[in-house]
Amino acid sequence: MTDTNAITQAVQNLYNVYPFPPEPLTDGAPPGYNWRWCVPAAHHFALGWVPHAWGELNILDAGCGTGVGTDYLAHLNPTAQVTGIDLSPAALGIAQERVARSGVAHRVTLQQLSLTDVPQLSQQYQYINCVGVLHHLPDPKAGLRALAGVLAPGGLMHIFVYALWGRWEIRRMQKAIACLQPPGDYPAGVAMGRRLFAHLPADNRLVRRERERWALDNIQDATFADMYVHPQEIDYTVQTLFELIADSGLAFLGFSNPRYWRLERLLAPLPELLQTAQGLPQQQQYELMEALDPELSHFELFLGRQPLAHFDGSEATLVQQATPVRSPCLMGWPGRSLLDYDYQAVDLTPVEQELLARCEGDLRVNEVLAQVPSATLEQVQDLQKRQLIWLKR
Numbered sequence: 001m002t003d004t005n006a007i008t009q010a011v012q013n014l015y016n017v018y019p020f021p022p023e024p025l026t027d028g029a030p031p032g033y034n035w036r037w038c039v040p041a042a043h044h045f046a047l048g049w050v051p052h053a054w055g056e057l058n059i060l061d062a063g064c065g066t067g068v069g070t071d072y073l074a075h076l077n078p079t080a081q082v083t084g085i086d087l088s089p090a091a092l093g094i095a096q097e098r099v100a101r102s103g104v105a106h107r108v109t110l111q112q113l114s115l116t117d118v119p120q121l122s123q124q125y126q127y128i129n130c131v132g133v134l135h136h137l138p139d140p141k142a143g144l145r146a147l148a149g150v151l152a153p154g155g156l157m158h159i160f161v162y163a164l165w166g167r168w169e170i171r172r173m174q175k176a177i178a179c180l181q182p183p184g185d186y187p188a189g190v191a192m193g194r195r196l197f198a199h200l201p202a203d204n205r206l207v208r209r210e211r212e213r214w215a216l217d218n219i220q221d222a223t224f225a226d227m228y229v230h231p232q233e234i235d236y237t238v239q240t241l242f243e244l245i246a247d248s249g250l251a252f253l254g255f256s257n258p259r260y261w262r263l264e265r266l267l268a269p270l271p272e273l274l275q276t277a278q279g280l281p282q283q284q285q286y287e288l289m290e291a292l293d294p295e296l297s298h299f300e301l302f303l304g305r306q307p308l309a310h311f312d313g314s315e316a317t318l319v320q321q322a323t324p325v326r327s328p329c330l331m332g333w334p335g336r337s338l339l340d341y342d343y344q345a346v347d348l349t350p351v352e353q354e355l356l357a358r359c360e361g362d363l364r365v366n367e368v369l370a371q372v373p374s375a376t377l378e379q380v381q382d383l384q385k386r387q388l389i390w391l392k393r
């Protein structure tokens with residue numbers, strides 16, 4: 001067996017013993033909302049517009065695990081066909097039961113397949129979700145290249161990979177467990193890790209970090225195992241992340257947690273430095289944030305395959321011709337106080353409320369403005385920037 005095969009086998013074994021994520025199965029649609037799994041919301045966020053009609057929508061959930069994301073992808077995209085692939089038969093079995101109980105099994109196909117073998121699916125996908133998987137491959141670059149090869153032109157991909165610096169304590173504990181407990185017996189590794197955490201000094205840095213940041217997530221052994229006894233993990237810095245992206249030939253379309261990356265989050269009290277930072281090339285701005293915030297433990301981002309049409313919403317005549325539609329990701333509408341797509345509180349002005357009420361998808365922006373004479377084009381553009389409305393073109 002080659003090293004690559006041995007790694008893949010070990011990863012498969014881990015997820016057969018501890019299928020991930022260990023979310024309970026429920027009947028009916030999954031609770032809550034994650035806009036990253038709603039293809040029009042992701043498209044609008046990444047490119048600034050949505051098409052009038054989607055046509056065929058094929059979605060791939062690459063490394064779907066027990067199907068939590070797959071289930072949301074099917075429910076939030078009610079016309080889509082969703083394919084989930086994974087190495088682990090145990091995880092796939094749970095995923096199958098999940099989508100059956102939630103009522104979307106007829107639009108979901110689950111298959112045991114390695115991510116690097118996706119060309120075997122003989123299908124192109126308009127959207128690929130690959131969360132928490134690439135960093136467990138022996139060769140993540142090969143994995144991302146394979147996914148890029150089945151992404152349709154103009155298609156989008158959402159990926160999540162681990163970041164190096166915020167996982168420092170995790171990596172130390174992984175090492176300690178591996179020293180004390182021969183790898184491969186995952187339940188024994190979990191028991192060893194729990195024992196160490198229980199008996200190391202309370203002020204030990206690894207113990208403190210586990211208690212303050214991860215313990216709630218790690219109540220279940222499956223999550224603990226995923227974190228501390230994983231046989232394969234490659235962590236990224238901003239620099240190596242951008243090398244991974246460049247190798248794939250895909251375009252970087254932005255982090256899907258943009259508030260985290262706002263320079264103002266850390267530099268607002270230092271306006272001169274903020275201005276200097278804002279003048280840096282984009283990747284260097286991210287490297288600065290990475291340097292200043294050692295909590296960074298993952299990257300989540302959108303990629304796209306050319307040709308990609310960006311619409312920044314600043315061109316007045318183009319905006320006037322677009323059709324505004326209220327984002328379906330708003331909680332609390334109709335009303336003045338909402339939660340936006342990212343669960344952030346929004347207080348609408350009366351004019352904004354009136355504008356939103358008219359964004360039903362049957363009028364163009366100039367027609368909406370004619371109906372709300374007190375509103376301006378700038379207010380429409382602002383609503384679009386805040387993802388409260390989408391522009392269809």
Ligand SMILES: C[S@@+](CC[C@H](N)C(=O)[O-])C[C@H]1O[C@@H](n2cnc3c(N)ncnc32)[C@H](O)[C@@H]1O
Nearest residue numbers: 015020063064065086087088114115131132133
């Ligand atoms: C941490 S879990 C993530 C599951 C799911 N994407 C989520 O976010 O909840 C990683 C999953 O990737 C799968 N996986 C790892 N390497 C893989 C590969 N080469 N091909 C397909 N699946 C793989 C594992 O079996 C596991 O189910």
